[in-house]
Amino acid sequence: MALKKVIVVGAGPSGFLLTLLLSRASIPVELIEQTEALDTNPRASHYSPESCYEFDRAGILDEVRAAGFIPDGVSWRRLEGEDKSRLIKITNPLLKLGEDENSASYRHRMVCLPLHKLGKILETHVKNQQAAEIKYGWEVVDIGQHEEKGKAWVRVEKADGSTEVREADYVVGCDGANSIIRRKLFGDWVYPGYTWDKQIVATNIYYDGFKEVDFDDSQFFVHPEHWHMVARIQLDGLYRVTYGEIGGLTYDQLKERQPAKFQAILPGNPTPDKYTLVNFSPYKVHQRCVDKMRVGRFLLAADAAHLCNPFGGMGLTGGIADVGSLYDSLRGIHSNQADDSILDKYDEIRRKIWHQVIDPISTENMQRLFQYANADEFVEKDPFYKLIKEMQDPDRKLEKGGPPNPGLPPLTYDMTQHYFH
Numbered sequence: 001m002a003l004k005k006v007i008v009v010g011a012g013p014s015g016f017l018l019t020l021l022l023s024r025a026s027i028p029v030e031l032i033e034q035t036e037a038l039d040t041n042p043r044a045s046h047y048s049p050e051s052c053y054e055f056d057r058a059g060i061l062d063e064v065r066a067a068g069f070i071p072d073g074v075s076w077r078r079l080e081g082e083d084k085s086r087l088i089k090i091t092n093p094l095l096k097l098g099e100d101e102n103s104a105s106y107r108h109r110m111v112c113l114p115l116h117k118l119g120k121i122l123e124t125h126v127k128n129q130q131a132a133e134i135k136y137g138w139e140v141v142d143i144g145q146h147e148e149k150g151k152a153w154v155r156v157e158k159a160d161g162s163t164e165v166r167e168a169d170y171v172v173g174c175d176g177a178n179s180i181i182r183r184k185l186f187g188d189w190v191y192p193g194y195t196w197d198k199q200i201v202a203t204n205i206y207y208d209g210f211k212e213v214d215f216d217d218s219q220f221f222v223h224p225e226h227w228h229m230v231a232r233i234q235l236d237g238l239y240r241v242t243y244g245e246i247g248g249l250t251y252d253q254l255k256e257r258q259p260a261k262f263q264a265i266l267p268g269n270p271t272p273d274k275y276t277l278v279n280f281s282p283y284k285v286h287q288r289c290v291d292k293m294r295v296g297r298f299l300l301a302a303d304a305a306h307l308c309n310p311f312g313g314m315g316l317t318g319g320i321a322d323v324g325s326l327y328d329s330l331r332g333i334h335s336n337q338a339d340d341s342i343l344d345k346y347d348e349i350r351r352k353i354w355h356q357v358i359d360p361i362s363t364e365n366m367q368r369l370f371q372y373a374n375a376d377e378f379v380e381k382d383p384f385y386k387l388i389k390e391m392q393d394p395d396r397k398l399e400k401g402g403p404p405n406p407g408l409p410p411l412t413y414d415m416t417q418h419y420f421h
Contacts, residue, residue, distance in 0.1 A: 182290060185295050207274065342415060
């Protein structure tokens with residue numbers, strides 16, 4: 001059946017991207033956002049090949065690449081020593097001899113751009129779509145379904161205090177970890193999973209000391225106490241430094257500890273007068289997933305449906321992969337190539353990918369940074385380190401027909417295989 005309207009709640013990257021994809025397919029979309037402006041706090045900045053594939057489908061990949069840059073890869077390092085020596089590195093694919101620069105492997109390689117800049121690109125494109133409307137300053141306060149009408153509804157409270165009920169064929173919650181849609185569906189305190197006993201502090205800084213060391217564009221530091229990540233996120237020298245902290249500290253306590261933490265982890269052991277701290281954002285870290293991503297005409301995607309720690313970027317990538325799967329599902333219904341049972345398949349597949357891929361791998365990514373007594377033990381014992389070393393061995397013997405560089409299990413899934421044939 002042709003969809004008359006889809007409501008998307010939450011103007012983050014996932015909500016904007018879903019709105020853009022649907023509206024480009026001539027599906028009317030209303031994007032509802034309770035705030036008046038885009039979020040500029042330090043968040044994700046690296047987009048995997050799976051994400052770039054969805055950006056390409058949305059018609060924004062070239063603009064994202066032009067506004068950002070292609071990082072040279074990611075490494076794991078020891079903290080000790082002046083050189084902070086590299087233990088191992090995975091290189092971002094470069095153009096191979098004879099390869100077309102528009103080939104998928106080259107075109108969709110990882111790109112780096114701060115999330116709020118991606119949001120601005122998405123917002124601009126959504127505003128140019130006739131089938132899309134953005135409603136800023138609208139807060140969802142209640143939800144429900146009209147079974148006899150085949151509609152879902154949300155009650156919104158506007159900035160002027162007035163309320164209004166909006167109806168749609170489907171409502172999608174892309175409204176983040178504190179999702180009102182999820183809380184209304186399942187309860188305020190129902191989000192299966194756990195919270196880590198460690199905290200994360202994400203910062204953006206300018207520091208000339210990075211020019212004095214042989215850093216890659218991204219690197220993880222293995223250390224039982226001072227585990228952290230340093231990544232260049234803008235060509236003007238802005239860096240993201242994300243480090244682990246003990247749990248239970250207040251914002252003020254974490255802020256008080258930040259100068260000593262930087263002095264311990266950054267090259268040159270700088271005092272605050274040597275760098276410019278642009279953003280400081282502590283947050284708790286979770287591994288959680290809902291028991292259902294579909295309840296009738298309500299659907300959940302990205303952080304509203306599942307959470308994981310940020311190391312490895314699987315939370316953002318998984319959320320964007322949700323969007324791609326949900327877009328194909330709704331597009332199939334709209335074009336009469338599928339019925340709404342495809343949404344049950346969406347629910348089944350996306351939760352399966354979280355449980356079997358995102359949760360275990362992201363958990364290992366974070367534990368890898370602090371579980372070893374030192375970097376030498378990491379080199380000696382870590383299975384991931386050994387796998388990468390084996391993959392990079394020029395004398396490695398491959399089984400006939402085997403891939404030279406087997407990648408991680410895919411986070412994407414082609415929902416069109418469930419269309420009518």
